[in-house]
Amino acid sequence: MENSKTFHRKKIVTIFFGSLMIILLLAARLGYLMIFQSDYYTEKADDLHERERSIKAARGRILDANGTVIADNKTVCTISVIHNQIKEPDKVVEILSRELELSEDYVRKRVEKYSSIERIKSNVGKEKGDAIRAYNLEGVKVDEDYKRYYPYDTLASKVLGFTGGDNQGIIGLEVKYEEYLQGQEGMILTVTDARGVEIDAAGEKRVESIPGNDLYISLDMNIQSYATQLAKQVMETKEAERVSILVMNPQNGELMAMVDVPEFDLNNPYTLPEGIDSESLTEEQKQEQLNRMWRNGCINDTYEPGSTFKIITAAAGLEEGVVTPEDRFSCPGFIMVEDRRIRCHKTAGHGAQNFIEATMNSCNPVVMELQA
Secondary structure: OHHHHHHHHHHHHHHHHHHHHHHHHHHHHHHHHHHOOHHHHHHHHHHHHEEEEEEOOOOOOEEOOOOOEEEEEEEEEEEEEOHHHOOOHHHHHHHHHHHOOOOHHHHHHHHOOOOOOEEEEEEEEHHHHHHHHHOOOOOEEEEEEEEEEOOOOOOOHHHHOOEOOOOOEOOHHHHHOHHHHOOEOEEEEEEEOOOOOEOHHHOEEEEOOEOOOOEEOOOOHHHHHHHHHHHHHHHHHHOOOOEEEEEEOOOOOOEEEEEEEOOOOOOOOOOOOOOOOHHHOOHHHHHHHHHHHHOOHHHHOOOOOHHHHHHHHHHHHHHHOOOOOOOEEEEOOEEEEOOEEEEOOOOOOOEEEEHHHHHHOOOHHHHHHHHO
16 A cells, blocks of 8 residues: 555656646747747737738939930829728729729729738829828728829830839830839838738838939930931931931930931830721730830841941041042042942942032042042
8 A cells, every 4th residue: 555655656746847847848938939039929920910012112213414304203093902991892892983984893803802902903193092082981092103204205215115014114224224213112011900900009100112213314305306307307208117317426425316216105105006906916916016116226226337437437537637628539430449349329420529529429439549
């Protein structure tokens, strides 16, 4: 009997110390998590209870050589809904479909969708966004956003390029300098309960966006406008499909104008030119037409310089003193270079002429003699 009591006593002591050890280990683990891992789990808890809404950054402007703004931003709104916060779904559907000119089925699908936040429509005019905000609809969020705006419409369209629905650069300078223009998005953080409903007393935290950098370019919109008018006149007179003009500063090589007509409307870059029935095109054919419309022949195509290079040869000859405007030349209609006969465009020849007349006549033999 005594042996049995001793056995049970030892068993109880063993269980006691075993339980005590487990409790101490759990306490140590709890202390470790509460003290040394508190920051980590606090961040996790915040992530679980905070809902994020992005604040779009204002894209950097593009300005010409005179400081004229040629690519700017205008304020628009993005309309979104949060399912768990909507108290009057029918009213929300009716108002949003009417104000945004959307079908009720389209809006209802998004209102009834179980998601943290559902976008209804973006790039909504600020006046319209303010009108929707004035309804004070539970669960409807109106966030201000930015949309790219080009005050000169078609001017320099193939140089500037345009942006997409998320304000990202698509072609031209907009995509070339994307990392400088895009800016850094901000964030609106709101605290929610377990059902995803915002806690009014907790308020919201904002991380403000950082605007993009402005881009100053060498293009002069006055010269660009004049060159565009000339290109359109030439295209009409010669019945050409396309005309390109480049204007450079001879002192430093800066581009003062780059024209490739026909241009397109930067504020409606997906609208095909008149005469093309977009309804009859497949998606692939439509994209091909758009790529052709956006293509900048000044930098994407190659040209033989031809007679245009004679201007450089003539300027170099005058600058180096190799020739003067009064020097006389004779053009028989061709010139022999070793065993080759190179003709002038006027096969009968220009006859006797001075250097100015030869330049005006774009005379091949004179320019070749000058190079020799």
